[in-house]
Amino acid sequence: MTAHSTLAPVAVADPDPRCQVVLRAARRAFMTQGYAATRMEPIAREAGVSTATLYLYFPSKADLFAAVIEDAGRDFSRQMECVRASSGPAREQLTHFMTAYAGFMADPFVRSVFRLVMAERPRFRDTALAFFERGRSDFGGPLIRALKDLDSAGELKVAKPSWAAGQLMGMIEHPVFFMPLVTGDEIMAARSIDEIVGDAVDTFLARYAVN
Structure with missing residues (x-):
């Protein structure tokens, strides 16, 4: 399953740019590994943030997954405009x-x-x-x-x-x-x-x- 896209990223509601970096790293992880095999620590490393910062944004892997899907939906909405x-x-x-x-x-x-x-x-x-x-x-x-x-x-x-x-x-x-x-x-x-x-x-x- 590929995580490649021809669609340009769309900014998320959180003004902190690190949150967007986390979401992109998480999107790649979920798409390549699936939900069950994805772990929070590697996502934090790829995004260049501490694990504590990641959990500050998203208290659980379930919260992060839901945010990734919402972020993808915003990408879709922008493209469909x-x-x-x-x-x-x-x-x-x-x-x-x-x-x-x-x-x-x-x-x-x-x-x-x-x-x-x-x-x-x-x-x-x-x-x-x-x-x-x-x-x-x-x-x-x-x-x-x-x-x-x-x-x-x-x-x-x-x-x-x-x-x-x-x-x-x-x-x-x-x-x-x-x-x-x-x-x-x-x-x-x-x-x-x-x-x-x-x-x-x-x-x-x-x-x-x-x-």
Whole structure:
């Protein structure tokens, strides 16, 4: 499991920069070793802080794990701010939106975080639910609003925007996210992102476009 990311770090709420360094070190440890095998002392050493300072920030490994997932969620939210529908005809808007979304979901770092959250869900149910709820709001919300606008403009006929958004996102997620997530990146989609998005938008418009 890789801890590499194409996403830029986002500052955490704590103003002390050492806290951010600790979170980055902990993120790498949890992703490479898993929760059970991760120890606090090596994280403190890698972050260049004392163990006492680490425990001052995070009283337990469970607290540190929850903070790491929250920090990753902030990274995701920042990245998804760039995923917005553009102006123009329905095909142009949806292609722009879904190309950005596909690029985000294809990031190996994104899959690594999801694998970690899924693996530790029984132990951190509330943390996992908050993470997935944040993702649903950040990812689905902008697309639902765009579909409503296109429906109002008479370009689409969408009775259930949330259902339609889920269908379109699902056509993207299966090849670029879920397939490599399940196979450990051993099997990747043969089609390019542009081809996947093009096929998905064609299928979606065949169902919802107003002729």
